[in-house]
Amino acid sequence: MTFVKEIKIDYQAAIFDMDGLLLDTERVCQQAFRDACYSLSLPFLEDIYLGIIGRNAQGIEAVLTAGYGNKIAYDILREAWMDRYHPIVNHQAIPVKKGVVELLQWLKEKNIPMAVATSTPRDLAITKLKLSGILPYFEKLSTGCEVQYGKPHPEIFLLAAKRLQVSPEQCLAFEDSNNGVSAAVAANMQVYQIPDLVVPCARTVALGHRIVESLDIVHQQLVRHTSITKGNKY
Template identity: 60%
Template structure:
């Protein structure tokens, strides 16, 4: 069903565009992982890279469940160390914008396309990130993980973002980097583009038949010729 939907959508029918933020608009994931690794070292705890990569795209509740299994009672002090260090960076320094972001956002604005963000990040942090990066002016709304009961890979966050734009989900383009995010967007029946960041699409996700491209530059080129 997912495959059928993704192979048959007509990209010319879109009425809105919804973007993930971390790892898609902003080169956040490398910064976040580096800080988490530093926090592990300071707290004399192991850095489980496979566990870390599995949390990408999830909201705070989902991350808590996975990390609690890996770190047990040590998670509380590790999380506090990580959060303090991370907020010290992202609330005061601009995270680099990823390749092709500004060009695509400018073009969509020129077309009069409503644009939103659907991110698992908490609203205050997400707002600060896009402001510091200088891209907040492009977005008509910001929907975050703390506003939904079910985080990615559940489709709720994309459904809420679409409703705030007054556009049915099937007429929205969705842009994601992570497998969890793609699962959410495809489940919401959106026309989904994946631009992989730290994690490549797994076999299960590839079966969805959505578009997988190297950068948002490639997305823009495809949309212009659609």
């Protein structure tokens, strides 16, 4: 289902989440977690797992520790998980999601500065983007290891806007997760949600942002309704 506000869209910059939005990594990460659980004779609790999507390392630990309780030693689970995940994402190009390259190219042609705001640590984020061939589109990155508070707190989006030298209100933000959308809305950005593994919950839908199926739909809407403004920089 698509929820769209048919209004003129005014912006100076675009800020993108990475995993599940630009890159089809969430299923890889979920399968690695599932395999790690089974290797440790733990249940795979899908509802708990979906609650970590969009969060940084500290947030992930908090959610999993609370969800699994005394069933896990988190450090052991994380090691088993990353032992399965990192060999893939550090060495293989993860496919980009539908419409990504076309949208990035169009924004580049319009001279719109772009940044990535991802909960992934900086070095790994750069590796993923480089292997997938889309790193050159982005002028700046803000990453989970660079902020005190992870998504759903707005800090990571505010940092990205600051690095682009554009006021948050004049930034388009693109997210897949409910945690990420909450962060971008709290930063007062103009938000598109393109759901991946997580279906927007009622509380997220009530935030009033745009929800569409893919970034190629975003591209079509921006071509029709865009109004690129100047000024209002930091």
